Amino acid sequence: MSFVSVQNLQKSYAGSPVFNDINCQIERGEFVTLLGPSGCGKSTLLRCIAGLTAVDSGRILLDGNDLVPLSPQKRGIGMVFQSYALFPNMTVEQNVAFGLRMQKVNSDDSQARVREVLQLVELQDFARRYPHQLSGGQCQRVALARSLVTRPRLLLLDEPLSALDARIRKHLREQIRAIQRELGLTTIFVTHDQEEALTLSDRIFLMNQGRIVQSGDAETLYTAPVDVFAAGFIGNYNLLDADSASRLLQRPIGSRLAIRPEAIVLSLNGELEGLVRSHSLLGNVIRYRVEARGVELLVDVLNRSSADLHPDGQRVSLSIDPTALCEVA
Amino acid sequence: MSRAEPGSATLYHRLVVYLLFIILLLPLAGTLLYSLATSWSASLLPSGLTFKWYLALWSDPRFLAAFGQSLLVCVGALLLSVLLILPLLFVVHYHFPRLDALMNILILLPFAVPPVVSSVGLLQLYGSGPMAMVGTPWILIGCYFTVALPFMYRAITNNLQAINLRDLMDAAQLLGASTFQAAFLVVLPNLRKGLMVALLLSFSFLFGEFVFANLLVGTRYETLQVYLNNMRNSSGHFNSALVVSYFLFVLVLTWAANRLNKDKS
Amino acid sequence: MNSITRGKWLALLCLVPFAVFFIIFQIAPLAWVMLHSVQVESTWGLDNFSKIFSSKFYRQAIQHSLEISFWSSLFGILIAILGSYSLRRVDSRLRDFVNAFANMTSNFSGVPLAFAFIILLGFNGALTMLLKQAGIIEDFNLYSKTGLIILYTYFQIPLGVLLLYPAFDALREDWRESAELLGAGAWQYWRHIGLPVLTPALLGTFVILLANALGAYATVYALTTGNFNVLPIRIAALVAGDISLDPNLASALAVILVGLMTLVTFVHQWLLKRSYHVAR
Numbered sequence A: 001m002s003f004v005s006v007q008n009l010q011k012s013y014a015g016s017p018v019f020n021d022i023n024c025q026i027e028r029g030e031f032v033t034l035l036g037p038s039g040c041g042k043s044t045l046l047r048c049i050a051g052l053t054a055v056d057s058g059r060i061l062l063d064g065n066d067l068v069p070l071s072p073q074k075r076g077i078g079m080v081f082q083s084y085a086l087f088p089n090m091t092v093e094q095n096v097a098f099g100l101r102m103q104k105v106n107s108d109d110s111q112a113r114v115r116e117v118l119q120l121v122e123l124q125d126f127a128r129r130y131p132h133q134l135s136g137g138q139c140q141r142v143a144l145a146r147s148l149v150t151r152p153r154l155l156l157l158d159e160p161l162s163a164l165d166a167r168i169r170k171h172l173r174e175q176i177r178a179i180q181r182e183l184g185l186t187t188i189f190v191t192h193d194q195e196e197a198l199t200l201s202d203r204i205f206l207m208n209q210g211r212i213v214q215s216g217d218a219e220t221l222y223t224a225p226v227d228v229f230a231a232g233f234i235g236n237y238n239l240l241d242a243d244s245a246s247r248l249l250q251r252p253i254g255s256r257l258a259i260r261p262e263a264i265v266l267s268l269n270g271e272l273e274g275l276v277r278s279h280s281l282l283g284n285v286i287r288y289r290v291e292a293r294g295v296e297l298l299v300d301v302l303n304r305s306s307a308d309l310h311p312d313g314q315r316v317s318l319s320i321d322p323t324a325l326c327e328v329a
Numbered sequence B: 001m002s003r004a005e006p007g008s009a010t011l012y013h014r015l016v017v018y019l020l021f022i023i024l025l026l027p028l029a030g031t032l033l034y035s036l037a038t039s040w041s042a043s044l045l046p047s048g049l050t051f052k053w054y055l056a057l058w059s060d061p062r063f064l065a066a067f068g069q070s071l072l073v074c075v076g077a078l079l080l081s082v083l084l085i086l087p088l089l090f091v092v093h094y095h096f097p098r099l100d101a102l103m104n105i106l107i108l109l110p111f112a113v114p115p116v117v118s119s120v121g122l123l124q125l126y127g128s129g130p131m132a133m134v135g136t137p138w139i140l141i142g143c144y145f146t147v148a149l150p151f152m153y154r155a156i157t158n159n160l161q162a163i164n165l166r167d168l169m170d171a172a173q174l175l176g177a178s179t180f181q182a183a184f185l186v187v188l189p190n191l192r193k194g195l196m197v198a199l200l201l202s203f204s205f206l207f208g209e210f211v212f213a214n215l216l217v218g219t220r221y222e223t224l225q226v227y228l229n230n231m232r233n234s235s236g237h238f239n240s241a242l243v244v245s246y247f248l249f250v251l252v253l254t255w256a257a258n259r260l261n262k263d264k265s
Numbered sequence C: 001m002n003s004i005t006r007g008k009w010l011a012l013l014c015l016v017p018f019a020v021f022f023i024i025f026q027i028a029p030l031a032w033v034m035l036h037s038v039q040v041e042s043t044w045g046l047d048n049f050s051k052i053f054s055s056k057f058y059r060q061a062i063q064h065s066l067e068i069s070f071w072s073s074l075f076g077i078l079i080a081i082l083g084s085y086s087l088r089r090v091d092s093r094l095r096d097f098v099n100a101f102a103n104m105t106s107n108f109s110g111v112p113l114a115f116a117f118i119i120l121l122g123f124n125g126a127l128t129m130l131l132k133q134a135g136i137i138e139d140f141n142l143y144s145k146t147g148l149i150i151l152y153t154y155f156q157i158p159l160g161v162l163l164l165y166p167a168f169d170a171l172r173e174d175w176r177e178s179a180e181l182l183g184a185g186a187w188q189y190w191r192h193i194g195l196p197v198l199t200p201a202l203l204g205t206f207v208i209l210l211a212n213a214l215g216a217y218a219t220v221y222a223l224t225t226g227n228f229n230v231l232p233i234r235i236a237a238l239v240a241g242d243i244s245l246d247p248n249l250a251s252a253l254a255v256i257l258v259g260l261m262t263l264v265t266f267v268h269q270w271l272l273k274r275s276y277h278v279a280r
Helices: A042-050 A092-102 A107-120 A136-148 A166-183 A195-200 A220-223 A226-233 A242-249 B006-034 B054-059 B061-094 B099-106 B113-127 B139-162 B165-174 B180-205 B210-219 B224-230 B236-262 C003-037 C045-052 C054-086 C093-106 C112-122 C124-133 C145-170 C171-183 C186-215 C218-224 C231-240 C247-276
Strands: A004-011 A016-026 A031-035 A057-062 A077-080 A152-156 A188-192 A203-208 A211-216 A238-240 A256-259 A264-267 A271-279 A283-290 A294-304 A317-321 A326-328
Touching: A004 A042, A016 A042, A016 A211, A016 A242, A031 A195, A042 A077, A042 A152, A042 A188, A042 B165, A077 A136, A077 B165, A077 C112, A092 A107, A092 A136, A107 A136, A136 A166, A136 B165, A136 B236, A152 A264, A166 A195, A166 C231, A188 A195, A195 A220, A203 A220, A203 A226, A211 A220, A211 A226, A226 A238, A226 A256, A226 A326, A238 A242, A238 A294, A242 A256, A242 A294, A242 B113, A264 A283, A264 A294, A271 B180, A271 B236, A283 A317, B006 B054, B006 B236, B006 C054, B006 C093, B006 C112, B006 C124, B006 C145, B054 B061, B054 B236, B061 B099, B061 B139, B061 B165, B061 B224, B061 C003, B113 B139, B113 B210, B113 C003, B113 C231, B113 C247, B139 B180, B139 B210, B139 C003, B165 B180, B180 B236, B210 B224, B210 C218, B224 B236, B224 C112, B224 C218, B236 C093, C003 C247, C045 C054, C045 C247, C054 C093, C054 C145, C054 C231, C054 C247, C093 C145, C112 C124, C112 C145, C112 C218, C145 C186, C145 C218, C171 C186, C218 C231
Parallel strands: A031 A188, A031 A203, A077 A152, A152 A188
Antiparallel strands: A004 A016, A004 A057, A203 A211, A238 A256, A256 A326, A264 A317, A271 A283, A271 A317, A283 A294
16 A cells, blocks of 8 residues: 555536546655646645645545545645745744644744754754745745644645746755655655656656646656657657658658657768758757758757867768657557 | 936926925915914915914814714724624635625725715615614714725735735645634734725725715714814814814824835835 | 535635625615615606606706716816826925825815815905905805816815826836837827827726716815705705705615716726736
8 A cells, every 4th residue: 555545536626627537656755746737737636635625536545544534734744835835924933833833832842843944954044034034945945844844744845946046946956855855755746847857756747637647757757758748748859740750760650759859869971861950059968950851850969079060051860779769649 | 217308307397296286285284374373364374373273172072072983983993894804805815716806896886886875775774763873873883884895805905915815824724723723823914014004094084084974973973074064154263273183183194004004025 | 524615614604794784884775775766655666767857956966966077077187197297207205205195185075175175265265365366366256166176176186196196107118218219209109109008097097086076975065065056965955954855866866876976987997907007
């Protein structure tokens, strides 16, 4: 029996289903990500697990007990919101202590635990500040501390990094992952950012239109997308229809084909002739737009030195790693 | 912004603003001067200055009673408004956000139905019978609640929108707070300042309400505005002192509300 | 039952006290007025309305109300436009001060305002006497239609400034700059960009001023002790006067007044939805 088990969960708003028959299992101590475009139902699923949104039917088992009849107060779940949701009238300390105050923990214990958890997020010097005196990254660390201090059985993170700018985002996500590992805390993370999902998660549930499309570790999702949506959402796959694919590989192919741009190698002599149409520099990678047998392909090449650059209009040869060819539904 | 304007344009705009200020100031300044004058007729300036009108006013027991009664009615009406509107706003915005559209239509009613119209029905409905209230301060308290409603509703709504009510409530509940605890410990403290501003401003316009007070209650529970109207036949200087005193009181209230609004960090 | 839906029922219960008070003091009186406007001596009919429209006296009241409201709103909004546009273009200290002052004077209406005007512009008012002596005016009657229009205009100005000042925010400086770079002169800028952007706000403000003036009772009552013939005065006289009480006729007049106001309010809401500066 898994630690968290979502069974046949259904939810609709005003007659139109948000999701239908969701099933997923999460192991103790696992860090899983619900990944998907906005409106795919991932946040609603998270709110259902937290008890903030009522489900229509189905069960959510946590350590063998059904959460569905319980109010959010009694579920023992911690949650971090995209908007931080810090109480603006309270200091950092008071915010973090709020959950303990609700549990009527005595003030000595409470103070010690607040201090401990503030140390964990490296904010011990900010205890007396108010939220409006903190930066976004600091706010989110306070929110994390606040959700950790009550020692939840399950931690939910609802796009906690989306409101932050890129550099802080990277730093904070590593910090979150380190803390999660240290505490061995079972965590569900919601994001629409594939890079975040791939770098952080033990396992990813890819969602689209209220369904879990694919689940697995980052490696699997990245290299073996199950369908066009998965291929399109993760990485910058070249997606070819059956006709183009057959023409390119010169053998009959029955379904659509996905090829990662970095799985194609450019050289000056190879079996497949192509013409460089244009190129753009993406930092450490150069992305070529190459036409071969009437099919346009994106090809990513590591940017080693400018001497290797293929100018626009140059004839090149392509070779495609056959294991990287991925037939998708 | 900072755009180089030709000097003549700057001068023009300053002139217009000064003119606007003078137009708005003139009746007030005139009344102030008149209230301080021993007598004033057909000359640019009054013949002498005195405080005797203010002394006479502030030692008139009828004035003091009217002032006190006005205070009581307004405070009562605002207490009632807070008790009725706060839960309403909370429930609408947290549980039934779609009701907000309906509320926005309902709160147009006090605008579209002038007090003189409501009074027609109120006089007939509550003039006698089981709910006879005409002639008592209670009917004024109820009516003033409807007068304050649109303004209070809008003002507090703006405050609620600024604090992200839903996430705060959700966060508090996940941390173990009941809905009541969450509302009192987390939401209410954050509305305090906005609520104070709304109350001060509502107070300043309720204090000037005349129609309901005169038609529904009149001299049976004389408020300041009704007293002012009933004193029409006394000395103009005395009346001016009354007008100036009233306006100064309202000025202090609106000034306090402005200050409070500005330090909002 | 699920704990979330139970919470919703409890929440609905919290709405009951509000609903009770709102019905007693707002809905019920309005409903009474509506019902009784079409009642004559315990039968139904439109007699009250035909009585009003066939009476010269009541027609005059309606006409006076409309005239005073229209002219005072027009003068009020013109002054407010000039004022709030210039307010945007003076230094911030002067701007904040005059703005705050306009805010405060918006509470200066009704009885106190009427008294202030009597003192200044009444038959023996200081300003009247002064102007007479200087030979600028022959005579001035504050208690006439002209007098009332001046008085109403005065209390429309602060409200107009209050409503229009934020509307000028909609005019962004970079629009003017782009227009200039594209070759538009000042007049063309106003003709093609400035005015079209402001129009909904201007009309909306005008309409609010109109409603404000139509419903005004205190000022004209205090000024003329109820002797000037406008709609609100007529309504009040029929329910609280000394002589002929006729609540049903008062109701019919009230319905006419509310009809005018509702029309005006709906037009305003409609214009507001089309206005550019309401970011929603």
